Amino acid sequence: MKQYVVDAFADRIFEGNPAAVCLPCTWPSDQQMLAIARENQLPETAFAVHEGPDWHLRWFAPTGEVSLCGHATLAAAYAICRFAEPESEKLLFQTLSGPLTVRRQGELFELDFPVYSLKQLEVTDQITDALGARPREVWRARDLVCIFDDPRTVMELEPDLDKVKALKGALMQVTAPGTGTEYDCVSRTFAPKMGLPEDPVCGSGHCHIVPY
Missing domain, CATH: 3.10.310.10 (Diaminopimelate Epimerase; Chain A, domain 1)
Structure with a gap:
């Protein structure tokens, strides 16, 4: 093989x-x-x-x-x-x-790739504590999806991975709109349940982000 x-x-x-x-x-x-x-x-x-x-x-x-x-x-x-x-x-x-x-x-x-059907959830203190910042919206399908307004917030996140692991969803997707014409959005994927602190690029995560 x-x-x-x-x-x-x-x-x-x-x-x-x-x-x-x-x-x-x-x-x-x-x-x-x-x-x-x-x-x-x-x-x-x-x-x-x-x-x-x-x-x-x-x-x-x-x-x-x-x-x-x-x-x-x-x-x-x-x-x-x-x-x-x-x-x-x-x-x-x-x-x-x-x-x-x-x-x-x-x-x-x-x-x-398939499109996930998202369900909106409450923005809880547990989610905010895990990420170290409060998202504007939270959605869930296979993964938990947290929406922020500012891409800099997404890029600067330093989540508590033990707390992220305790949340619902297989992975944690965080995203915000892009600031110009080069990118439609910015995104990061935290995957402690899979043994990864952060996935470099998550294709299936965008099956959640793009429908939003």
Whole structure:
């Protein structure tokens, strides 16, 4: 079985969000995949197996299997198109979150990801204490999403990760509108429940942020 390390959401190495990609001929056991993810100690390890007309994709963090991961899907698509199917311009992945499509346009890869339905929650003192700043709004789907007005507040947050871990939601997404034309928003992802203080870039987090 070959394994690759791909830096997603970046145009050069040692930037973006790294993911390991394994392309076995048949599925390893769940215990083996978790052991590989723990050995890698990367945010995610993707396992992709070609079955029938499609690729089947699973993601493992060092703490266990996850239901959706954006950057590891992008990394898997890159590895497949680079090393397994260089002629492919479209990949369909069968996953725990349903079918996911990745399209290649030259050197660029485009993900088609699901939209989470958000429910608004009360802004509590517990959330404020965990983040060290009071968000304007709080929403929840898979993750907890905290909305701030000022992007500088988002960038300067120093959350108490033990308190973040005690909150609802798989991950903590924090975001604010961008200040100019270069970015629509700024965002950060805190992931202590997955064994990560902060995820460098979270693709599935934007399945929450973009609908908002």
